[in-house]
Amino acid sequence: MDRPAAGASYQRFPRVRIRELRDDYAKFELRDTDASIANALRRVMIAEVPTVAIDLVEIEVNSSVLNDEFIAHRLGLIPLTSAAAMQMRFSRDCDACDGDGSCEYCSVEFLLSARATDSDQTLEVTANDLRSADPKVCPVDQARAYQQALNADYDTNAGEQRGILIVKLRRGQELRLRAIARKGIGKDHAKWSPAATVTFMYEPDIRINEELMDTLTLDEKRSWVESSPTKVFHLDPITKQVTVCDAEAYTYDDEVIKKAEAMGKPGLVEINAKEDSFIFTVETTGAITAYELIMNAITVLRQKLDAVRLQDDDGDLGELGAHLGGP
Amino acid sequence: MNAPDRYERFVVPEGTKKVSYERDTKIVNAASFTIEREDHTIGNIVRMQLHRDPNVLFAGYKLPHPLQYKIIVRIHTTSQSSPTQAYTQAINDLDKELEYLKQAFEDEKTRYEERAKQGF
Numbered sequence: 001m002d003r004p005a006a007g008a009s010y011q012r013f014p015r016v017r018i019r020e021l022r023d024d025y026a027k028f029e030l031r032d033t034d035a036s037i038a039n040a041l042r043r044v045m046i047a048e049v050p051t052v053a054i055d056l057v058e059i060e061v062n063s064s065v066l067n068d069e070f071i072a073h074r075l076g077l078i079p080l081t082s083a084a085a086m087q088m089r090f091s092r093d094c095d096a097c098d099g100d101g102s103c104e105y106c107s108v109e110f111l112l113s114a115r116a117t118d119s120d121q122t123l124e125v126t127a128n129d130l131r132s133a134d135p136k137v138c139p140v141d142q143a144r145a146y147q148q149a150l151n152a153d154y155d156t157n158a159g160e161q162r163g164i165l166i167v168k169l170r171r172g173q174e175l176r177l178r179a180i181a182r183k184g185i186g187k188d189h190a191k192w193s194p195a196a197t198v199t200f201m202y203e204p205d206i207r208i209n210e211e212l213m214d215t216l217t218l219d220e221k222r223s224w225v226e227s228s229p230t231k232v233f234h235l236d237p238i239t240k241q242v243t244v245c246d247a248e249a250y251t252y253d254d255e256v257i258k259k260a261e262a263m264g265k266p267g268l269v270e271i272n273a274k275e276d277s278f279i280f281t282v283e284t285t286g287a288i289t290a291y292e293l294i295m296n297a298i299t300v301l302r303q304k305l306d307a308v309r310l311q312d313d314d315g316d317l318g319e320l321g322a323h324l325g326g327p
Numbered sequence: 328m329n330a331p332d333r334y335e336r337f338v339v340p341e342g343t344k345k346v347s348y349e350r351d352t353k354i355v356n357a358a359s360f361t362i363e364r365e366d367h368t369i370g371n372i373v374r375m376q377l378h379r380d381p382n383v384l385f386a387g388y389k390l391p392h393p394l395q396y397k398i399i400v401r402i403h404t405t406s407q408s409s410p411t412q413a414y415t416q417a418i419n420d421l422d423k424e425l426e427y428l429k430q431a432f433e434d435e436k437t438r439y440e441e442r443a444k445q446g447f
Binding site for chain 1: 375416424
């Protein structure tokens with residue numbers, strides 16, 4: 001058999017088209033690669049792109065109705081702006097401190113102090129009450145409020161920017177604590193995951209057999225078009241032509257194919273998933289932007305690949321040894 | 328209590344190699360690579376990339392147990408190549424593909440912003 005010499009490259013050159021890109025949302029097409037790469041990117045975005053989240057809480061006073069660990073857990077789940085997380089150190093391999101997470105390279109300190117004093121109203125303690133020691137790392141809605149104040153946006157509804165609720169305090173109750181935020185990844189705990197949702201789908205390739213379609217009556221066409229649970233096909237009321245209006249709405253449910261068979265018209269439509277073409281939807285928690293999430297995911301995946309390279313002292317030498325004096 | 332540390336899932340224990348390599352004693356040009364602290368993310372892309380290499384006769388990976396944080400990649404090649412060579416080549420190709428993808432994303436972002444400016 002004729003095989004190319006070993007050492008040839010089988011690299012692919014994927015193509016990308018961005019459809020929509022906002023701070024916390026991205027939709028893009030990824031082509032000329034396979035499902036393994038698409039899935040690896042998805043998995044890395046969810047579980048291995050680092051962010052910063054509260055990991056250690058020292059409670060000074062807590063006379064609220066929630067117990068200490070309940071509050072600590074709620075604090076951990078607050079998304080913090082993590083644009084700098086890629087450059088930060090994990091506190092477990094930080095040389096500058098003993099891993100107690102109190103140095104500038106691996107941790108950020110937060111203080112919270114709230115006491116319900118006057119009035120009969122309950123005091124809502126929110127993420128906005130957290131005071132960060134590092135302006136780069138703060139709760140995401142604090143950062144957004146700050147941005148909007150800077151840009152003096154017209155369409156801000158100030159009432160919405162109340163921050164994530166941590167606990168409600170009745171008159172006389174108090175909450176005072178110190179919290180340490182650390183860098184981490186979603187694999188460790190979901191609070192570190194920057195992804196709200198990351199999904200991808202195969203791009204469908206839908207072909208209508210026009211010849212067979214012409215043999216259908218208008219009523220048949222209508223009932224066939226309506227058999228799809230999502231609006232994929234469109235029946236033009238004037239030309240009486242069936243067209244694909246939204247191929248991506250197809251959920252691979254096979255309903256239209258079954259319907260065609262039930263009508264005695266098998267092969268009316270042919271639907272295939274393009275195996276090298278994916279449509280990604282990425283939403284972030286706000287800890288990092290969707291674009292940062294994608295770029296960081298690629299960087300992290302490359303770092304992982306780099307870590308699994310064979311080191312000179314194992315594989316290659318073993319092979320060499322086998323050639324020199326192997327059995 | 329006796330719960331294992333959470334980081335055990337992704338920190339390679341001291342004294343353990345990230346990748347170890349063991350040749351098959353019965354078949355020539357066959358070997359198993361044990362990769363510590365990796366999962367389907369790496370296993371599947373490496374496997375699929377190896378399948379693109381015509382000198383690779385067999386490539387597969389397994390995650391032996393969900394609580395043992397390691398994967399085993401098995402490669403069998405023709406005599407023109409070797410498992411280590413195919414493995415290294417697959418990683419190089421994947422790395423280059425991702426480098427290319429990153430650049431493609433950066434370029435597409437500038438194009439997207441250009442399109443957005445023109446009011447699409």
